[in-house]
Amino acid sequence: MAGRLAAAVLAALVAACAGIGPGTVPHDRIDYGSAIGDSWKEQTLLNIVKLRYADMPIFLEVSQVIAGYQLQSAVTGSVTLGNFTANLIDRLTAAGTATAAGTYTDRPTVVYSPLTGVDFLKRLMTPVPPSAVLFLLQSGYVADRVMPIMLNSINGLNNQSNRLRRPADPEFTRLVELIREGQLAAAIQIRVERPKEGAESSVLIFGPSKDPQLAARGKEIKSLLGIKPDLREVRVNYGGYSGRDDEIDMMTRSMLQIMLEFAAVIQVPEADVVEGKAGPGFVDTQSAALNGPPLRVQVTDAPPRDAYVSAQYDKRWFWIADNDIQSKYTFATIMLLFSIAETGVRGSAPIVTIPANQ
Numbered sequence: 001m002a003g004r005l006a007a008a009v010l011a012a013l014v015a016a017c018a019g020i021g022p023g024t025v026p027h028d029r030i031d032y033g034s035a036i037g038d039s040w041k042e043q044t045l046l047n048i049v050k051l052r053y054a055d056m057p058i059f060l061e062v063s064q065v066i067a068g069y070q071l072q073s074a075v076t077g078s079v080t081l082g083n084f085t086a087n088l089i090d091r092l093t094a095a096g097t098a099t100a101a102g103t104y105t106d107r108p109t110v111v112y113s114p115l116t117g118v119d120f121l122k123r124l125m126t127p128v129p130p131s132a133v134l135f136l137l138q139s140g141y142v143a144d145r146v147m148p149i150m151l152n153s154i155n156g157l158n159n160q161s162n163r164l165r166r167p168a169d170p171e172f173t174r175l176v177e178l179i180r181e182g183q184l185a186a187a188i189q190i191r192v193e194r195p196k197e198g199a200e201s202s203v204l205i206f207g208p209s210k211d212p213q214l215a216a217r218g219k220e221i222k223s224l225l226g227i228k229p230d231l232r233e234v235r236v237n238y239g240g241y242s243g244r245d246d247e248i249d250m251m252t253r254s255m256l257q258i259m260l261e262f263a264a265v266i267q268v269p270e271a272d273v274v275e276g277k278a279g280p281g282f283v284d285t286q287s288a289a290l291n292g293p294p295l296r297v298q299v300t301d302a303p304p305r306d307a308y309v310s311a312q313y314d315k316r317w318f319w320i321a322d323n324d325i326q327s328k329y330t331f332a333t334i335m336l337l338f339s340i341a342e343t344g345v346r347g348s349a350p351i352v353t354i355p356a357n358q
Contacts, residue, residue: 022026025134028067029247036062038309039307044335045297046311051263053278057256059115067108077203123255123338130250131192131202143180145333148292149258152251155225155239160282160292162264168292175224178217188216189191191233194217202236204248255337262334266318277314296320 039062047057050101076099115123128150148168151159159173160168182188189205205219222229227245236248241289253261272278300317304310308328310319320327 003190022069028039032065034069036065041309041331041335044338045309045320045331046313048259048263048267048312049297049311051260052266052268052281053272054315056195057259058123060112060122061115062110063113064109064111066111082138117253125254125256127238127252127254127257128337128340130238130252132234132337133252134192134202134204136340137183137188140183141333143183144176145293145330147176147179148328149261149333150252150337152253152257153241154250155227155248157224162261162292162296171224175221178221181217182214182221183210186213187218204234204236205230206234258334258337262295262330265295267299269299269316269332273294293328293333296327297323297336 038316043059047059050057133146133150136150137143147154148159152161153159154172154175157172158166158169160166161173179188187206191205193201193203193205206222219229223230225234225248226243227234227248231246234246234248236250238252239249240251241249264279266281268278268281273280297318297320298304300319300339301315302317303312304317304321306322307319308322308324309331310317312318320331322328
């Protein structure tokens with residue numbers, strides 16, 4: 001009996017060990033993904049705040065996550081067979097004991113890679129390519145959020161600048177409105193050409209329309225951009241306005257510029273600006289910043305409740321409210337742009353060797 005019990009316990013432990021890996025995937029994948037995503041949001045918000053305070057942004061990327069599990073088991077037993085009663089010579093009795101023990105260990109390995117050198121230059125200081133602007137528009141991201149975030153100018157029409165306290169040109173604002181209407185009507189399309197020789201290029205296509213209003217809006221877009229009214233396909237380039245009437249020239253922003261623009265409208269105590277701790281810009285006594293995609297980051301001395309994302313800096317908490325849907329849209333767009341900004345060759349991640357348990 002004792003032997004059967006020990007065998008049963010051993011079989012159960014062996015079965016548990018054999019199936020421990022697959023069983024962890026459903027919850028570990030979600031848990032690790034949520035934890036990395038939340039820390040990524042907090043890191044992004046913290047670095048925007050640090051830029052307002054003239055502090056250096058630091059990015060640590062989670063390059064590898066290795067989940068290691070270990071299940072150790074031990075089973076011991078003994079059986080004694082004999083005649084323990086002297087007056088019953090013909091009767092044998094058996095006595096036995098069985099002991100089982102198990103140890104479960106979860107030992108994850110998380111590898112962090114600092115964003116420095118070439119990676120820092122490529123991801124933070126290199127302007128986002130114009131094709132990324134067009135892809136976002138084609139994917140359904142609204143023009144009145146994407147273009148004010150990503151562009152400095154387009155064909156000489158200047159976007160607003162929170163850092164410089166400069167409003168957008170009226171023509172730029174009108175252009176954004178018209179492109180948004182073209183999105184809704186599916187009247188504007190994008191094509192990317194990859195020739196065998198030379199760099200890839202983007203083409204903005206004005207689709208034919210039988211609607212007189214859409215046709216009029218298309219002509220107005222071309223008029224604002226200073227391109228020929230009969231062109232249906234216009235090549236889009238990066239750079240300052242060339243003055244040519246057959247191309248669109250975009251001066252896009254880098255991720256560092258985008259972060260600096262939003263850092264200028266973060267609420268900070270007015271005393272920090274007066275004392276020179278924080279740069280000039282939006283303070284907690286002002287009611288509104290310039291027009292543009294909203295990103296309302298509030299500041300409190302205590303940890304906030306119901307925050308979409310929060311980060312602590314210099315003993316204060318900076319946060320975005322969970323019920324501020326417009327600010328959440330803007331912040332999500334910024335997060336997406338970090339992925340799009342991977343224009344260079346990434347550095348190699350360190351090699352991690354996990355010793356095998358014998």
